Amino acid sequence: xxxxxxNVLSDQDVRSAVEAGRTRSTSRVYGCLGCSAQxxxxxxxxxxIMDEVLGSARAAPAIAARxxxxxx
Ligand code: FES
Numbered sequence: 001x002x003x004x005x006x007n008v009l010s011d012q013d014v015r016s017a018v019e020a021g022r023t024r025s026t027s028r029v030y031g032c033l034g035c036s037a038q039x040x041x042x043x044x045x046x047x048x049i050m051d052e053v054l055g056s057a058r059a060a061p062a063i064a065a066r067x068x069x070x071x072x
Contacts, residue, residue: 003045004030006038014046018053026050 003011013033017023022032026047030036037043 003049004042006042007033007035009033009035009042009046011049014049015053018050024050024054 001011003009003014007030009030014029017029017032023029026043027037029046029050
């Protein structure tokens with residue numbers, strides 16, 4: 001899905017940049033993807049995607065540390 005119509009960036013573009021560790025800053029996402037912020041309407045959406053990616057990255061070790069929910 002296109003999340004930035006000015007730069008034609010998709011949610012997957014943003015996820016890939018964050019997952020690759022290229023950025024953890026909303027303002028730097030554009031530069032990492034070879035463009036720059038234009039109107040800024042996409043900033044909240046990009047922030048939400050980054051929060052999802054970084055949140056799931058933080059949750060994964062915690063889930064692994066807890067172990068299986070229903071051990072036999
Ligand atoms: S929609 Fe992303 S800068 Fe305009």
